[in-house]
Amino acid sequence: SQTIHQWPATLVQPVGSPLSLECTVEGTSNPNLYWYRQAAGRGLQLLFYSVGIGQISSEVPQNLSASRPQDRQFILSSKKLLLSDSGFYLCAWSVPNQPQHFGDGTRLSIL
């Protein structure tokens, strides 16, 4: 069966520090991969999605970037975090014409 792992679960970072969140999927090949941000009490904002290695689409201009160095690995990064980057970050995967499956999320707090 397919599983998705996302880490860390919680992260507290100072303003201006770098960021790296990692997501890996097991049990499927060439999945579509997604990064979402969820502000407190709000819906999901799609940040990035990828349909293959090295193929990244950005949905909104921002302080973040994403990379897909391997088929089932998706990384969310920032060189310098802003206060506004605080939130709950979710990674998800899917195959064509099927629903997305989500990781457990990372709670990011910026001080």
Next chain:
Amino acid sequence: AQSVTQPDIHITVSEGASLELRCNYSYGATPYLFWYVQSPGQGLQLLLKYFSGDTLVQGIKGFEAEFKRSQSSFNLRKPSVHWSDAAEYFCAVLTNAGKSTFGDGTTLTVKP
């Protein structure tokens, strides 16, 4: 452009009462529709999905949803709510670009 509207931001029901969460979508083609549930601090879990065929679909945890094309709706129902059902619920539509558009969610509170 596709969109999903969940008209109710917050719903409170008593334990044992029936539940209906509303979802309206806007999509030009035949939609693929989903409902997800999110407990606090957790990811989203798929409750059920509609692709085609029978317009009443059954999901996990005793939930069901009915697709009504004429009303562009996909409402989620449960006959008897349990305290553990308290969570955030999201409706979503899959677009032909392979991405999903999500509603803003409905928070369910269950009174004892």
